[in-house]
Amino acid sequence: xTRDAESAAAEAVREHYSRVLAVLxxxxxxxxxxxxxxxxxxxxxxxQWPTAGVPDxxxxxxxxxxxxxxxxxxRKQALRQASLEKIAREIPEETEMEEDKRLQLxxxxxxxxxxxxxxxxxxxxxxxxxxxxxxxxxxxxxxxxMAQRLVRAKQKIRDAAIPFQIPSPEDYxxxxxxxxxxxxxxxxxxxxxxxxxxxxxxxxxxFDALWLGQLVxxxxxxAPEALGLxxxxxxxQSRSDTRRDAVGGYVPLSEQPAHLWDRAAIRxxxxxxxxxxxxIAPGRFQIEAAIQSVxxxxxxxxxxxxxxxxxxxxxxxxxxxxxxxxxxxxxAVLNVHGAEAALExxxxxxxxxxxxDYQPYWAxxxxxxxxxxxxxxxxxxxxxxxxxxxxxxxxxxLERERIRLMPAG
Numbered sequence: 001x002t003r004d005a006e007s008a009a010a011e012a013v014r015e016h017y018s019r020v021l022a023v024l025x026x027x028x029x030x031x032x033x034x035x036x037x038x039x040x041x042x043x044x045x046x047x048q049w050p051t052a053g054v055p056d057x058x059x060x061x062x063x064x065x066x067x068x069x070x071x072x073x074x075r076k077q078a079l080r081q082a083s084l085e086k087i088a089r090e091i092p093e094e095t096e097m098e099e100d101k102r103l104q105l106x107x108x109x110x111x112x113x114x115x116x117x118x119x120x121x122x123x124x125x126x127x128x129x130x131x132x133x134x135x136x137x138x139x140x141x142x143x144x145x146m147a148q149r150l151v152r153a154k155q156k157i158r159d160a161a162i163p164f165q166i167p168s169p170e171d172y173x174x175x176x177x178x179x180x181x182x183x184x185x186x187x188x189x190x191x192x193x194x195x196x197x198x199x200x201x202x203x204x205x206x207f208d209a210l211w212l213g214q215l216v217x218x219x220x221x222x223a224p225e226a227l228g229l230x231x232x233x234x235x236x237q238s239r240s241d242t243r244r245d246a247v248g249g250y251v252p253l254s255e256q257p258a259h260l261w262d263r264a265a266i267r268x269x270x271x272x273x274x275x276x277x278x279x280i281a282p283g284r285f286q287i288e289a290a291i292q293s294v295x296x297x298x299x300x301x302x303x304x305x306x307x308x309x310x311x312x313x314x315x316x317x318x319x320x321x322x323x324x325x326x327x328x329x330x331x332a333v334l335n336v337h338g339a340e341a342a343l344e345x346x347x348x349x350x351x352x353x354x355x356x357d358y359q360p361y362w363a364x365x366x367x368x369x370x371x372x373x374x375x376x377x378x379x380x381x382x383x384x385x386x387x388x389x390x391x392x393x394x395x396x397x398l399e400r401e402r403i404r405l406m407p408a409g
Contacts, residue, residue, distance in 0.1 A: 017042070017129040018208075020062045022102040025126060028070050032154045035126070041065035102127050103215060106182060109153075110175035111162045118149040123182035125150055128205065130189060138185050140323070140354035176220055180229045180285060183212050187233050191240070206240075209233060227276035228286030234269035235292035238262040250393040258299040266296045287316045306335035323355055327364050339371035359388035363398060375405045 017038070024034035041062045055061040109123045121139055124130040136146040156162075190205025213230040220226045242256040273289045291312045298304050313329035327346060334342035346365060355361045366381035382402035389395040 017062075018127055019102060020059055020066065021129065022105045022127055023063060024066055024070065025105055025108075032151075032158065033070060034066070037066040037069040038062065040069050103212065103219070106179045106212075107175055108157065108162050109182075110178045111157075111160075112174065113160045113162060114153050114156055115149070116178070118153045119178045120182040120185060121146060122150055122153045123179070124185055124189075126154070127182070128186050128189075128208070130186075134189065137357075138189065140358060172220060173223075176216070176223060177225065177283075179216065180225055183209050183216065184229055184233070184285070186212075187236075191236060206233075206237060210237070222275070224276040224279040224281040225283040225285050227272045227279075228283060228289045231269045231272035231276065232285055232289035232292055234265045234272070235289060235296050238265035238269070238296065244393065248393055250391070250397040252397070253295065254304075258302070261296065261299045263299065266299065269293070269296070282315075284316065284319050287312055287319065291316070304335075306332055310336050323349055323352060323358070323361070327361055330368065331364060334368060334371060339368050342368050343372060357388060359385055362388060366398075366401070370401070370405060378402075378405055 020041075021034055021038050024038060028034055044065055045058075045062060049055070049058075105127050106123050109126065110119050114122065121135045124135050124138070125132065132147040132150060133143040135150075136143040139146070186205050187209035190207075190209065193205070210230070210233055213226070213233055217223070217226045217230060238261045239253070239256060241262070242260050243251055245251055269289065270293060273286065273293055276286050276289075291309055294305050294308050294312070310329070310332040313325065313332050317325050317329060326349065330342045330345040333345050343365075346361075346368070349355050349361060350365070362381050362385035366378050366385055369378035369381055379402060382398055382405070386395055386398045386402070389398060
């Protein structure tokens with residue numbers, strides 16, 4: 001068994017996990033049982049594929065093995081309940097993968113019967129296969145607390161017999177917001193991953209998020225927030241090729257060569273944002289897209305209109321008064337009113353337990369303190385940011401910024 005064969009098998013497993021789980025969960029109406037069966041099929045794949053080779057249709061292979069395990073489990077239960085024939089009729093032996101099963105599962109996870117604050121995290125785990133620890137970081141929670149919430153939510157899906165289907169038109173708006181939130185979190189997880197050399201691949205989380213964003217637009221009759229989300233993702237994706245220099249070093253937004261941004265993606269994002277704005281139903285994703293549109297305008301004007309960005313952040317703070325918005329808004333305040341005013345905006349955030357392990361806070365705080373000339377405080381903040389950063393390129397960038405604090409000579 002070669003290392004290349006092992007890597008190929010592991011990559012195929014990662015690529016197809018979320019799609020297979022969505023199909024199994026939709027058919028068997030039990031997310032936890034589907035996860036267990038798929039885990040067993042993954043173990044079998046990692047044992048067999050490195051020597052036998054990755055199948056021509058890895059997803060169908062995983063689906064077939066996992067389904068057999070689920071059916072076997074149901075048959076044992078059915079024997080005890082004398083209902084084997086009923087079970088067999090209820091579970092079709094399909095082998096074709098269906099992309100829209102994931103969207104059905106997304107809306108199942110957004111059902112009103114599930115606790116509101118766990119709906120988006122639940123989607124990220126059962127639909128997209130993110131680990132509980134990674135989801136916890138996205139939502140500023142401890143991994144143990146997040147894991148407990150996810151377990152309870154899966155039990156709720158099973159016990160309440162929540163249907164796996166696209167909701168009726170009258171129920172769609174109620175669930176749309178959290179579905180959009182989960183899609184954007186998937187996009188962010190892929191875009192901010194340590195390894196981004198394949199971010200444009202059709203197998204990447206960012207591609208999945210963009211594809212699902214387009215699908216939701218169609219199913220929602222081009223809802224303004226769905227349009228805003230896709231616009232936002234396209235603006236951000238337009239800069240994907242300029243976030244690293246020729247040797248892989250991290251390049252912050254302010255230093256990226258705007259003339260290299262993807263103009264076609266920016267144009268499409270602007271069209272979507274204008275369509276959303278014409279519906280006069282502003283929301284979080286439209287405002288975030290508007291902020292990114294101002295950044296994108298630098299590709300044409302060579303300048304960034306920070307006052308416009310600050311105005312949009314003021315509006316966003318009214319809708320989503322989260323620590324993340326406060327931190328990002330403070331960076332806009334820096335460019336309009338100066339470092340001391342920006343530091344006042346984030347005063348007291350470090351006492352928030354959710355912020356203790358949130359690297360972007362410490363990086364932003366260090367930057368603001370450095371701009372204010374408070375070297376010792378900036379040095380301590382940089383140390384925290386560096387310790388929390390997983391990406392070697394970003395860590396190296398922060399270390400260089402920290403060194404710049406040292407007096408010359």
